[in-house]
Amino acid sequence: MNVIERMRDILDNFPEISVLHQDMTDDSPGGYALASVGDVLLSADILGGQTRQHSFMFYAVFSGINDYERIANSGFLLDLAMWLESNAGAEVTAVSGNDTLTGNIKEINTANGMLLSLPDDSVFGGVQYQLQITVVYTLEV
Amino acid sequence: MNDTYTSGKLQRSHLRHLIDSTFGGVSPSWFLLGKDIEDMSMELNPNTSTVKNILDESSVKDEGYEPSMTADPYYANPGDAIYDKVKAIAFERKKGDDCKTKLLEVIIDKTTGPYDAWQEDCIVKPTAYGGAQGGVNIPFTITPCGNRVSGTVTISNGVVTFTPASENTNNSESNDESNDESNDG
Numbered sequence: 001m002n003v004i005e006r007m008r009d010i011l012d013n014f015p016e017i018s019v020l021h022q023d024m025t026d027d028s029p030g031g032y033a034l035a036s037v038g039d040v041l042l043s044a045d046i047l048g049g050q051t052r053q054h055s056f057m058f059y060a061v062f063s064g065i066n067d068y069e070r071i072a073n074s075g076f077l078l079d080l081a082m083w084l085e086s087n088a089g090a091e092v093t094a095v096s097g098n099d100t101l102t103g104n105i106k107e108i109n110t111a112n113g114m115l116l117s118l119p120d121d122s123v124f125g126g127v128q129y130q131l132q133i134t135v136v137y138t139l140e141v
Numbered sequence: 142m143n144d145t146y147t148s149g150k151l152q153r154s155h156l157r158h159l160i161d162s163t164f165g166g167v168s169p170s171w172f173l174l175g176k177d178i179e180d181m182s183m184e185l186n187p188n189t190s191t192v193k194n195i196l197d198e199s200s201v202k203d204e205g206y207e208p209s210m211t212a213d214p215y216y217a218n219p220g221d222a223i224y225d226k227v228k229a230i231a232f233e234r235k236k237g238d239d240c241k242t243k244l245l246e247v248i249i250d251k252t253t254g255p256y257d258a259w260q261e262d263c264i265v266k267p268t269a270y271g272g273a274q275g276g277v278n279i280p281f282t283i284t285p286c287g288n289r290v291s292g293t294v295t296i297s298n299g300v301v302t303f304t305p306a307s308e309n310t311n312n313s314e315s316n317d318e319s320n321d322e323s324n325d326g
Binding site (some may be wrong): 043044045046047048141 | 153154156176177178179180181
């Protein structure tokens, strides 16, 4: 499982997410999606082992008619952040040439959880939140 | 005859340092150093001194080398073959022969083995333990201490086997006799 597949697997196992789409959500409340936005090499050891960072955007559409619902939505993002953090150690793989490299997720951090847009231009049709997720992982030769 | 790399720089992973995880066992079991380490060098620490005689001639005295190498970080991992020994040396303050093992240096500058290699006795000394959040770090210094033997190494299924050359090379740093080279000053 590469890091994208592994993160989808982790999110699929979050109890409050039923269906996880890729890149874009449904506009109705209960829509979730994960988008992969970049991967960067952070460091390499002298044996060729790598530490990399992969960035994701997570989108979620909730009902957000009033403050109570929007506070609950923020609570969802907080619960999700802590759930993700607890999944450090999960195995990841990557293909390099003819070799399959294996490694582990070292840490999963989240940032900038915020209300992103109103798909229907009104709070009554659902509000879309985003959460930036960064995954630091290793690959061993 | 082995093909030799003829152009392009060798990747750092082509120079490998291994230590005998048995620390004095009959058959060496080589443990590869380098995981998590971004920079590690054998510091040769050459010693030379220059004196000028009354004829204004300079004389350079070559006093050899005092090589050492530091593996930092070494994150304690009970699954590593060297873990028990490094742990014991650090926490039980062991010294002398308890810290003695063999170092194997291999340079992979051919496309197929066997590869040129050098084996030498060495002392392993942890310099600290602890470190920041994320892992127990026990960095250690490796000090070669003689009996340097050149030879070749084969690597098969991850198992490293060292074969001494028929003619051993003993150009160890600390036991070398000093060589004098004179230059007119």
